[in-house]
Amino acid sequence: QKEVEQDPGPLSVPEGAIVSLNCTYSNSAFQYFMWYRQYSRKGPELLMYTYSSGNKEDGRFTAQVDKSSKYISLFIRDSQPSDSATYLCAMRNTGGFKTIFGAGTRLFVKA
Amino acid sequence: KAGVTQTPRYLIKTRGQQVTLSCSPISGHRSVSWYQQTPGQGLQFLFEYFSETQRNKGNFPGRFSGRQFSNSRSEMNVSTLELGDSALYLCASSLGTVNNEQFFGPGTRLTVL
Numbered sequence: 001q002k003e004v005e006q007d008p009g010p011l012s013v014p015e016g017a018i019v020s021l022n023c024t025y026s027n028s029a030f031q032y033f034m035w036y037r038q039y040s041r042k043g044p045e046l047l048m049y050t051y052s053s054g055n056k057e058d059g060r061f062t063a064q065v066d067k068s069s070k071y072i073s074l075f076i077r078d079s080q081p082s083d084s085a086t087y088l089c090a091m092r093n094t095g096g097f098k099t100i101f102g103a104g105t106r107l108f109v110k111a
Numbered sequence: 112k113a114g115v116t117q118t119p120r121y122l123i124k125t126r127g128q129q130v131t132l133s134c135s136p137i138s139g140h141r142s143v144s145w146y147q148q149t150p151g152q153g154l155q156f157l158f159e160y161f162s163e164t165q166r167n168k169g170n171f172p173g174r175f176s177g178r179q180f181s182n183s184r185s186e187m188n189v190s191t192l193e194l195g196d197s198a199l200y201l202c203a204s205s206l207g208t209v210n211n212e213q214f215f216g217p218g219t220r221l222t223v224l
Contacts, residue, residue, distance in 0.1 A: 032210060043115075043201050043215035044154075051210065088154065098167045099144070099213060101154040 003027050006089055006102030015111050019076040023089035023102045026070065030091040030100075033065050035074045038086045038104065047087075048074065079109045113138065115204050115216035123222045129190040132219045136183050136204030142166075143185040144213060145177060148199040160185055161207045189221075197223045 006023045013019055021035075031052055036044035048063040050056045056063045062075040072091075076083055089102040116135045124130050136143050144167075145157040156169040160179035177187040183204075189196055199220050203213040 034212070036215075041220075043217045046212055046214060049212050090154075098156050098159065098169065100156070101146075103153040 001026060003100050004089065004091060004102045007105055008103050010106040010108055012108040012110060013079055015079060015081060015109055017079050017109070019079050019083070019107060019109075021074040021076075021087050021089075021105050021107070023072050023091075024070055025072070025091060025100075027091075027093065027100075028067075028070065029093035031094045032092040033063070033072050034090040034092075034099070035061075035063055036088040036090060036101075037083075038088060040085075044088055081109050081111045083107060084109050115202060115214055117200075117202055117216040117219050119219060120217065121220045121222075123224060124192050125224050126192055126194060128192050129188065130192060130221060131186055131188045132200055132202075132221075134185045134187075134202035134204075134216060136185070136202075137214060140204035140206055140214075141183055142205045142207035142211070143179055143183065144203045144205075145185070145187050146201045146203065147171070148201055148218070149197075154201070157187065192223045194223050197221060 004025045033050045035048040038044040053065045053067045060077045064073045086104040088104040090099050092099045118133045142161045144159040146154050148154045159167040163179045174190045179185045199218045201218045203215045205211040205213045
């Protein structure tokens with residue numbers, strides 16, 4: 001079993017929809033949780049960064065962490081065609097400097 | 112502020128050759144991590160350097176090695192290339208403490224023929 005599980009999709013939604021992306025994990029030591037967006041032929045771009053449990057909002061993006069369920073989510077409101085990309089969840093524990101990534105979910109937003 | 116830069120952006124090599132990739136971190140960042148990204152395995156951690164010392168290592172064979180210079184620039188080397196080494200190699204830099212965000216470069220696309 002992988003430490004971080006993420007459905008690779010693809011996920012296709014109409015413009016304006018609310019998108020929900022999720023990851024589950026098995027290592028209870030993870031404390032730092034990230035979401036990256038990666039466009040084709042580019043490096044990942046950091047979108048959201050949260051510590052421990054709770055919610056964080058930044059514009060149209062909201063990240064949620066539920067440590068009791070070992071489940072993290074990224075919500076995208078009013079999705080745009082420019083949001084079409086691969087979204088990677090990532091996490092790290094307090095004792096190490098190794099970041100573990102999910103497989104990435106491919107998102108298509110149709111105009 | 113300039114981002115993370117990687118050179119070269121594209122490389123084509125043949126089996127058995129060796130290759131060296133370069134990464135220049137964001138100014139002031141002392142940690143550089145390297146990752147291999149393939150369609151089948153996703154993003155996999157290779158190693159991390161901080162202040163010229165390898166601080167963490169992933170599960171890759173010894174053919175994969177790296178180093179970091181006093182100006183924080185880093186290189187990774189792959190010897191005796193195999194077809195399966197074809198991938199996007201990404202480096203990421205951060206300030207170096209565990210709670211710091213990592214910022215990625217554009218990657219080097221390596222193709223092994």
